[in-house]
Amino acid sequence: MLAFVIRRVFQSLIVLLVVGLVAFSLFRFVGDPVENMLGQERTQQDIDRLRTQLGLDQPFPVQYWRFLKNAAEGNFGVSYRQGRPVTDLLIERAPATLELAFVSGVFALVGGIALGIYTAIRKSGWLAQFVMTASLIGVSLPTFLIGILLIWIFAVELGWLPSFGRGETVAIGWWTTGFLTASGLKALILPSITLGLYQMTLIMRLVRSEMLEVLRQDYIRFARARGLSERAVNFGHALKNTLVPVITVTGLQLGSIIAFAIITETVFQWPGVGLLFINAVQFVDIPVMAAYLMLISFMFVAINLIVDLLYVAIDPRLRVDRAAAAK
Amino acid sequence: MTETPILSLRNLVVEIPTRRDVLRPVDRVSFQIARGEVLGVVGESGAGKSMTGTAVIGLIDPPGHIAGGRVELDGQRIDNLPAEKMRRIRGKRIGMVFQDPLTSLNPLIRIGDQLTETILAHLDVSEAEARRRAVAALEEVGIPAAARRIDSYPHEFSGGMRQRVVIALALAAEPDLVIADEPTTALDVSVQAQIIALLKRLCRERGTAVMLITHDMGVIAEAADRVAVMYAGRLAEIGPVAEVIAHPQHPYTRGLMAATPMATPPGERLNQIPGAMPRLDAIPAGCAFHPRCPVAEAGCRVGDPPRVEECGGRAACWVVAREAGLVRA
Amino acid sequence: MNAMRRAWESDLSYSFRHSPITVLAAFMVIVLFAGAILAPLIAPYSPFDPATLNLMNGFTPPMTPNTFTGETFWLGTDDQGRDMFSAILYGMRISLFVGFAAVLLALVLGVVAGLVAGYAGGWVDTIIMRIADVQLTFPSILVAMLIFGIAKGLTPPDMRDQMAIWVLIVSIGLSDWVQFARVVRGATLVERNREYVQAARLIGRSRSAIMFRHVLPNVTSPVLVIATIGLALAIIAEATLSFLGVGAPPTQPSLGTLIRIGQGYLFSGEWWILFFPAVTLLVLALSVNLLGDWLREALNPRLR
Numbered sequence: 023m024l025a026f027v028i029r030r031v032f033q034s035l036i037v038l039l040v041v042g043l044v045a046f047s048l049f050r051f052v053g054d055p056v057e058n059m060l061g062q063e064r065t066q067q068d069i070d071r072l073r074t075q076l077g078l079d080q081p082f083p084v085q086y087w088r089f090l091k092n093a094a095e096g097n098f099g100v101s102y103r104q105g106r107p108v109t110d111l112l113i114e115r116a117p118a119t120l121e122l123a124f125v126s127g128v129f130a131l132v133g134g135i136a137l138g139i140y141t142a143i144r145k146s147g148w149l150a151q152f153v154m155t156a157s158l159i160g161v162s163l164p165t166f167l168i169g170i171l172l173i174w175i176f177a178v179e180l181g182w183l184p185s186f187g188r189g190e191t192v193a194i195g196w197w198t199t200g201f202l203t204a205s206g207l208k209a210l211i212l213p214s215i216t217l218g219l220y221q222m223t224l225i226m227r228l229v230r231s232e233m234l235e236v237l238r239q240d241y242i243r244f245a246r247a248r249g250l251s252e253r254a255v256n257f258g259h260a261l262k263n264t265l266v267p268v269i270t271v272t273g274l275q276l277g278s279i280i281a282f283a284i285i286t287e288t289v290f291q292w293p294g295v296g297l298l299f300i301n302a303v304q305f306v307d308i309p310v311m312a313a314y315l316m317l318i319s320f321m322f323v324a325i326n327l328i329v330d331l332l333y334v335a336i337d338p339r340l341r342v343d344r345a346a347a348a349k
Numbered sequence: 350m351t352e353t354p355i356l357s358l359r360n361l362v363v364e365i366p367t368r369r370d371v372l373r374p375v376d377r378v379s380f381q382i383a384r385g386e387v388l389g390v391v392g393e394s395g396a397g398k399s400m401t402g403t404a405v406i407g408l409i410d411p412p413g414h415i416a417g418g419r420v421e422l423d424g425q426r427i428d429n430l431p432a433e434k435m436r437r438i439r440g441k442r443i444g445m446v447f448q449d450p451l452t453s454l455n456p457l458i459r460i461g462d463q464l465t466e467t468i469l470a471h472l473d474v475s476e477a478e479a480r481r482r483a484v485a486a487l488e489e490v491g492i493p494a495a496a497r498r499i500d501s502y503p504h505e506f507s508g509g510m511r512q513r514v515v516i517a518l519a520l521a522a523e524p525d526l527v528i529a530d531e532p533t534t535a536l537d538v539s540v541q542a543q544i545i546a547l548l549k550r551l552c553r554e555r556g557t558a559v560m561l562i563t564h565d566m567g568v569i570a571e572a573a574d575r576v577a578v579m580y581a582g583r584l585a586e587i588g589p590v591a592e593v594i595a596h597p598q599h600p601y602t603r604g605l606m607a608a609t610p611m612a613t614p615p616g617e618r619l620n621q622i623p624g625a626m627p628r629l630d631a632i633p634a635g636c637a638f639h640p641r642c643p644v645a646e647a648g649c650r651v652g653d654p655p656r657v658e659e660c661g662g663r664a665a666c667w668v669v670a671r672e673a674g675l676v677r678a
Numbered sequence: 679m680n681a682m683r684r685a686w687e688s689d690l691s692y693s694f695r696h697s698p699i700t701v702l703a704a705f706m707v708i709v710l711f712a713g714a715i716l717a718p719l720i721a722p723y724s725p726f727d728p729a730t731l732n733l734m735n736g737f738t739p740p741m742t743p744n745t746f747t748g749e750t751f752w753l754g755t756d757d758q759g760r761d762m763f764s765a766i767l768y769g770m771r772i773s774l775f776v777g778f779a780a781v782l783l784a785l786v787l788g789v790v791a792g793l794v795a796g797y798a799g800g801w802v803d804t805i806i807m808r809i810a811d812v813q814l815t816f817p818s819i820l821v822a823m824l825i826f827g828i829a830k831g832l833t834p835p836d837m838r839d840q841m842a843i844w845v846l847i848v849s850i851g852l853s854d855w856v857q858f859a860r861v862v863r864g865a866t867l868v869e870r871n872r873e874y875v876q877a878a879r880l881i882g883r884s885r886s887a888i889m890f891r892h893v894l895p896n897v898t899s900p901v902l903v904i905a906t907i908g909l910a911l912a913i914i915a916e917a918t919l920s921f922l923g924v925g926a927p928p929t930q931p932s933l934g935t936l937i938r939i940g941q942g943y944l945f946s947g948e949w950w951i952l953f954f955p956a957v958t959l960l961v962l963a964l965s966v967n968l969l970g971d972w973l974r975e976a977l978n979p980r981l982r
Contacts, residue, residue, distance in 0.1 A: 037812055052831035162964045164914045166921045167956055170941060178944055185945075240452035246408055247447075248467045248518060249440025252432075258466065262457050274815075281820040288922050289941075303827040303924045311827050322815050 030330055034323045039090075041319040045312040046089040049099070050078075052308055098313035103305050108313045111298060117197045118188055119283050119294030125210055126218030127276045134222040134272075138229025139264075142237065143256055153226075160223040165282060169216040169289035176212060184209045186291040217286040221275045228271055233264040266333070273329030277322050353424040354381035355525050355558045356405065361428075362417035363397075363404050365629075372629040374400040376582040377418065379657070382526065387549065387559040389573030389590065391566060391605075393626050397582035398562045402528040404428075405560070406443050407435045423525065441471040444519035444557075446548075448531040450511035454503035460487075460514050461499035464521055471522035486517040490547060509540035513547065520551060527552060528560045533568060545572050566609050570594060578602050581627055581637035586664040587657060599664035600642045636667065644668050693976040703968035710962050714770040721764035726929070735759030740950050754950040756939065762950060765936060766958050772932040773962070776846050777912040781905055783851030784912075788858020789901065793889045795859065796866025807863070810856045819915055821853035826924050839927040846925050850915050857904050865897040899977040907970035914963050933959040 073079055077088050092098070098108040141150040177185035189205030191198040200206025236242065237260055245255045284296035291297070295314065302310035363375035375397045382388045390398045403409050405420055407427070420428040427438060439445075447453045455463060464483035468474065474482070480499075487495035490513040503511060512532065519527055529548060533541040549572050552559050561573055569576050569590060577587040578599065586599040597603045604622035624641040627633060633640055639649040646668065654665045663669070694700055713720065725731075738744040740754040740762075753762035795806040813821060826849040833841045869875055869892060878888050919925035920934025928935060933955050940952030 037815070040812060048828060048831075052828055159964065162910070162914075162967045163960065164918055164921075164963065166918060166937070167960065170937070170944070170952065170956065174944060240447055240449060241455040243408060244445070244447055244453045244515070244518075245455065246436075247406055247439055247445035248470070249436050249438070249522070250466065250470050251436060254466065254470070259455050259458070263455065266457070278817045281817045284820070284823070285918060285922065300823070300922050300924060303823055303830070306827065306831040308831060311824070315824060318820070319816075326815065 026334070027331065030327055034327050037323050038319060042090050042093065042316065043086065045093075045315045046086050048315070049089065049308055049312045050085065052306075093313075093316050098316070099309040101302075101307055101310050103302070103307045103310075108309050111310065112295060112313060112317065113196060115293060115295045115298050117199060118292060119280065119287070119296060121200060122210065122213055122217060122286070122292060122294060123279045123283055125214040126216075126221070127279055129214055129218040130221035130225055130275070130279070131272065133218070134225025135229050135265075135268075137222070138226040139233060139256070139261065141226065142230045142233035142264075145234065154230075157223045157226060160219060161227075163220075165216060165220055165285045166289050168219055169212070169286060172212045172216055173289070183212050185212070188293060213286050213290045213292055216289065217279060217283060220282070221279055224275055225268070225272055229264060229268055232267055233260055236260045236263045239263070269332055270329055273325055273332070277325040280318060280321055352384065354421075355384045355386075355423055356382040356560070357421040357424075358401070358405070358418065359421070360418035361401065361404060361415065361420060363400055363409060363413060364416035365413040367630075370630065373416075373632070374413070374582050374629055375404060377656075378579070378582075378584045379418075380577050380584065380587055382558045382560060384525070385553070385556040385558055386575065387552065387561055387573045389569035389576040390560060390562045390579060391564060391569055391576060392579035393564060395626060395629070396579040398579050399530050400582075401579070402445070402530050402560060402562050406439055406445050406528060408439075437471070440467055440519075440524065441522045442524050442526065444522070444524040444527040446512075446515055446519045446527065446529040446532045449535040450508055450515050451535065453515050454511060454518075456503050459500050459502055460506075464499070464518060467518055467521045483521070486521055487514070489551065490514070490517040492517075508536055509544065512536060512540075512544050516544070516548060516551070520555070520557070523555060524557060526558045526560065528562070530562045531564070532561075533565070534563070541568070542571075548572070566594070566605070578605070581632050582629070583637055584657060584665060585638070586666075588663045593663075598669050599638075599666050600644050600668065601638050602664070604641075604643075694972070697972060699968060700972040703965040703972075706961055706965040707969060710770060710958070710965070711774065713767050714774045717764075717767040717771045721761075721767045723761040723764040725760045725764040725768055726931075731759050737948055739948075740954075753954045754948075756948075756951045757943075762954050765931065766933070766955055769931050769933045769936050769955060770958060770962065772843065772926055772930060773913055773916055773934070773959070776843060776850065776916045776926070776932065777909050779847040780850035780854065780912045780916070781908045783847060784854040784908060785858055785901065785905055787851065788855035789862050789894070789897075791855065792859040792862025792864075793866055793893060796863040796893075797870060797889055803863075806859070810859055813853075814856055818853040818911075819918060822849040822915055822919060823922075823924060825849040825852050826919060830924075839929055842925065842927045843930060846916060846919060849919070850912050853915070854908055854912065857908065858901060861900045861904060862893070862897050865900075866893050869893045869896060903970065903974045903977060906966065906973050910963050910966040910970055913959075913966065917959050917963075933962075 077085055080088070096109050098112075100106065101108050101111060104111065137153055141153055144150045173185045176183045184205070187209060188198075188200045189207075189209035190203040191200050191206055192202045193199075200210055242255060242260055245259050250258070280296075283292075283294060284300050286292065287294045287296040288300055295317075298310060299314040301307070302314065358381070359379050360377045361375055361379070362373060362377055365372045365374060374395075378397070378401055380388070390401065392398045400409070400413075404415055407430075409415070415428050418428075419426055422438065422442060427435065430438070454460065461480065461483055464486060465476065465479040468479040468482055469476065472479070472482075484495050484499055487499060492498055492510060492513055498506075503514070506514065516532075519529075527548075532548065533544050536544060545568055548559065548561075551557070559572075561568070563569060573590050575588060576590045576593050578585045578593070578601065580601050586593060586597065586602045588598075593602060594606060597606045601622070604620070607620040608622065610619065622641055627637065627640075633650075635648075635650045635652055636642070636645070636654045639645040642649065649667050652667070654667050655670045657663065657665045694704075718724075735744050735747055735749055735751075735755050737757060738749070738751050738755040738759070740752060741750065742754075743750045744755075751761050751763065753766070755761055756765065791806050791810075795803040826845055829841075829845040829848060830838060833845065866889070875888055875892060878892065883891075916925060916932060917934030917937065920932045921938045923938065926932040926935045928939070931939070936955035937952060937959065940948075940955060943949075943951045
């Protein structure tokens with residue numbers, strides 16, 4: 023088990039190093055950083071000074087090492103477009119994205135698991151059939167169209183909910199939260215549904231197919247034969263076995279919520295990291311792109327790692343050392 | 350007045366509708382099991398023995414269903430009970446042991462929890478009491494260091510040990526009848542005898558009746574009081590084990606007995622019944638066995654054979670009935 | 679052989695005829711594809727020729743004569759007085775072109791990578807599949823955005839708008855090759871050790887000939903399924919990128935760009951500028967998706 027953990031951590035580090043290399047190459051070779059950072063009026067002296075300052079006169083591996091070291095310390099350079107440290111920009115916008123991702127994640131998880139269980143248990147009921155058909159359409163709908171549709175219905179036609187921005191936020195230290203004001207909470211509703219709907223559909227379909235598979239197993243028949251109630255069979259037994267494989271995929275889905283936030287934030291002009299990134303892509307603001315890439319990779323790798331470890335923690339069959347000790 | 354049998358099947362019919370037609374895996378089967386009796390049910394795969402057991406405990410997978418006849422438990426009809434009432438009977442009055450102990454236990458739940466949940470579902474006891482009983486049940490089926498092993502997961506046991514746990518689970522609420530569906534088929538040969546002996550001992554101690562489903566005549570000979578032979582969903586012969594083995598009446602049973610190693614002189618090839626059992630969608634008219642029967646007559650192809658009761662109480666066969674003078678040729 | 683082929687085809691056509699929704703999807707795909715291909719012939723206006731545009735025609739609602747010019751447009755006009763119907767036909771043309779080209783690129787890349795990885799094995803295999811694994815960790819839309827950003831950075835600023843379509847194709851194509859590579863590699867590993875491959879090598883056929891002649895025929899149906907579903911995904915990816923403003927430029931608008939433009943008029947009441955492109959995209963993506971689903975079921979029920 024310990025060996026497994028060490029191996030997984032090691033693999034994660036390798037992936038991060040590779041992504042770091044991509045991000046660094048991006049920074050180093052796409053466009054000339056010196057060109058980008060100095061304005062039109064520049065002297066050869068300025069160029070040389072900046073070159074030395076950025077370490078561009080050093081050999082490649084040294085530069086790469088410096089880049090990694092800076093990144094690990096949270097220093098990603100200065101945005102070409104806004105002229106401010108990238109780190110400041112990210113910190114300023116992180117709360118918006120994280121709150122949005124959190125709410126949609128909870129929505130996707132709770133909704134997906136509940137609907138998945140429902141459609142598995144009431145396999146042939148009309149409501150379950152309807153939900154399944156609707157989910158097929160939901161998977162084909164591009165996220166941004168869902169967002170526009172919601173804006174159209176709830177903001178334009180009904181006028182119930184705001185169509186852009188975070189509403190009023192309250193600052194707690196450097197963190198700004200929309201959870202504490204009515205307008206902040208209202209502003210969260212449409213973006214969260216937009217962002218969570220696709221993930222919810224995926225989780226629902228996965229939970230349903232896994233649960234149907236589990237319900238066919240012998241131990242479920244045996245649980246019934248022992249006279250356990252339907253409730254105990256479905257929730258005490260089947261659900262537990264269903265969730266083991268679901269955790270892996272679900273964990274990764276929750277990770278991609280952060281990435282898909284780019285689309286939702288654009289539709290709703292949500293002042294988060296995703297909007298920052300898409301603007302960076304539009305204007306080829308390399309330091310911001312590189313920083314975003316590093317940050318999101320770190321998140322994905324961390325989620326992957328946690329999911330793998332969680333998997334081991336939940337399934338006793340994988341706790342090899344325990345089994346060996348018991349024999 | 351004779352004692353009410355613990356289980357009584359009367360003309361039980363199970364049907365599975367398919368797109369083309371309706372299959373009948375169990376066709377007008379009748380038999381009884383007395384309190385504390387062990388009835389062996391033998392037959393080839395697909396003969397309907399497992400389906401009969403599943404029908405008794407009310408767990409036939411839809412779209413299959415009981416289409417006729419009745420199932421009585423201790424004189425009370427149970428085949429038409431509402432789901433909730435039937436659930437209370439499962440485990441509490443009828444226990445069941447499945448074939449494969451490796452898949453019968455939920456791999457993610459400690460065996461102790463699986464035991465206590467069963468006890469709590471049927472008996473009005475405290476959780477501590479349920480756990481005490483769980484340990485006792487494990488001890489009874491011969492799990493060493495039961496008090497410690499109760500918190501183990503199924504994968505930490507060997508196949509034979511797991512089947513002991515399964516038996517403990519089936520008997521946890523002290524049912525009157527246990528349906529054991531091929532309880533030893535998936536086990537090592539060396540363990541099979543132990544499991545059969547255990548099942549037999551526990552049931553005798555408690556006066557629990559057993560419906561022992563198997564395709565292994567050796568198991569029947571060892572454990573059963575009476576034996577029912579099934580063929581193509583129908584009951585072919587039923588009677589005390591010693592008599593059926595020594596003097597089989599139905600031609601199918603005779604073929605079956607002749608095909609066992611015990612009945613074959615050393616050095617000779619085993620006898621075989623020519624042909625194979627028909628598939629459920631192609632059961633011939635008349636006696637289902639007639640295409641393979643060495644003594645079949647013209648009448649066997651037309652009419653359903655007489656029922657066991659009409660035929661001297663042993664075999665459902667035109668030829669037997671005629672030889673016994675029960676019907677005219 | 680011929681008879682088997684006919685049986686296979688009739689099987690496929692049987693499942694096709696017995697799924698009304700698939701027939702409908704196929705019909706829609708044919709209509710939309712025809713509209714896109716024949717756009718220059720059937721579009722009533724040439725929407726991106728500034729000479730034909732009349733600003734007076736701006737914001738004309740569908741099927742209503744314009745108050746100034748009296749002209750009527752089926753689906754109305756946008757702010758520039760462009761005919762929406764023509765704009766949608768041309769937009770679909772770009773969306774489909776990008777979609778097909780991206781899938782083709784992904785297919786060629788993936789098939790070659792899969793063949794090489796499966797046949798060469800060893801460290802070549804390890805490197806290719808590691809790259810695939812790392813890439814799979816990230817959603818492909820994110821990978822496409824990143825590639826788009828890089829490519830944009832590498833093109834000279836004055837060329838960017840002209841290059842945008844090609845950059846888009848490369849971004850989406852590069853983000854989608856992994857599925858193809860996995861399937862082809864799996865099939866190659868199976869075939870590599872078959873006796874006939876050994877025999878073909880013994881009689882001196884070259885490696886590449888063996889791979890293309892013997893392995894490829896075995897993977898046509900899964901590759902076809904992945905390509906069809908991939909086309910739907912590529913169309914959506916293109917629309918998403920263009921919607922986000924990192925795809926087709928306003929001078930060459932795809933459906934996504936049109937939706938981006940239309941979103942601006944959502945509140946001011948000119949709903950048709952958004953509505954018609956959005957519905958077209960929806961029908962297009964859904965129809966191709968349904969066809970892909972049907973193909974997957976019909977060709978191999980176990981393929982997922």
